[in-house]
Amino acid sequence: MITRFPHTLVPKLTTSDFSFLYDPEDALALQEYLALLSLGSPRVAASDSVDPHLSRYEVPSFNGVAEITTKDIVRVRWRGFIPPQFVRMLFLAVRDELLKSERVADHNAEAANTAEAGGGRWLSWSATGFGGNQGWTMMHWAAKEALVWEYAS
Numbered sequence: 522m523i524t525r526f527p528h529t530l531v532p533k534l535t536t537s538d539f540s541f542l543y544d545p546e547d548a549l550a551l552q553e554y555l556a557l558l559s560l561g562s563p564r565v566a567a568s569d570s571v572d573p574h575l576s577r578y579e580v581p582s583f584n585g586v587a588e589i590t591t592k593d594i595v596r597v598r599w600r601g602f603i604p605p606q607f608v609r610m611l612f613l614a615v616r617d618e619l620l621k622s623e624r625v626a627d628h629n630a631e632a633a634n635t636a637e638a639g640g641g642r643w644l645s646w647s648a649t650g651f652g653g654n655q656g657w658t659m660m661h662w663a664a665k666e667a668l669v670w671e672y673a674s
Contacts, residue, residue: 526566642662658672
């Protein structure tokens with residue numbers, strides 16, 4: 522199932538920001554943000570105006586290191602068994618598309634003579650095992666760096 526979330530608040534993270542993500546609180550804040558994206562939570566929408574007494578959640582800026590921008594997000598959800606070969610093929614196809622988009626953004630930034638290239642493009646994958654007791658989340662940048670969280674309950 523494909524779901525589009527237009528005008529979503531996104532912390533602008535690049536691979537140079539990894540050093541602060543090693544802090545457990547910041548890594549947990551990023552994982553919480555990715556979980557809220559996965560859930561389609563209205564707390565990450567740019568138009569969210571919830572009463573602060575009901576929810577104090579804010580998209581993490583990691584102590585002002587990451588600028589908060591607005592992007593259109595797409596969630597693809599699959600329930601059921603997926604053979605490892607299919608996951609590998611899908612991952613490589615999405616990554617190649619991300620890299621292609623990165624190259625186009627870099628070329629456009631150079632053509633416009635700006636200091637910022639198309640950096641900061643990323644994708645996130647999450648999977649849960651049967652029964653929901655174990656899972657992982659991976660955040661992969663177009664520059665080929667990745668962060669991975671494993672969890673077990």
